[in-house]
Amino acid sequence: EAGVAQSPRYKIIEKRQSVAFWCNPISGHATLYWYQQILGQGPKLLIQFQNNGVVDDSQLPKDRFSAERLKGVDSTLKIQPAKLEDSAVYLCASSGGAGLYNEQFFGPGTRLTVL
């Protein structure tokens, strides 16, 4: 079974530029998550999708971050414009459902450096 795919793996941009990350979840997984992991910290949930609907985006900085999952499969996360503090690893995860006891499967992440 193929895992969660993410691209690119690394991205370096200057502040105020825009950047987009792509995620392809495990086939058949209805729930998709985007996390931000700052160096030395645990992952923080940015947004959760159930199929193509948003379940939780309470921690997404909506003035600069946006995410979509138009067909309920792939997802993109965009930052526009980027700030220095956005430097982090952006992790995508998926699970088979949105229930309380679902294991989440993580992709390798995209390491973003904002200069």
Add this chain to the structure above:
Amino acid sequence: SQQGEEDPQALSIQEGENATMNCSYKTSINNLQWYRQNSGRGLVHLILIRSNEREKHSGRLRVTLDTSKKSSSLLITASRAADTASYFCATGPRKTSGSRLTFGEGTQLTVNP
């Protein structure tokens, strides 16, 4: 402060020894999960324990949960160099809909050969 806080922040042991990591949390939960993250990689799910369970085993892993103390521990027995990684606890709050997990800061485990 973090919902899940791991202790210690870093742990260094010799191969063959046991490693114990602790996690404390603040609010009521419906489950607690442990994940491993190797350097530069994504997280891998290790084990899930429900709020009505007290202990769970999986291979060399043993997890305990004490809801009265709002704490959990992860024991890795007979550690191997390949166990070197960061270990995170993640809680699923009781009152939150969906499956949002709140992660702690992690424990960096180093197993020396």
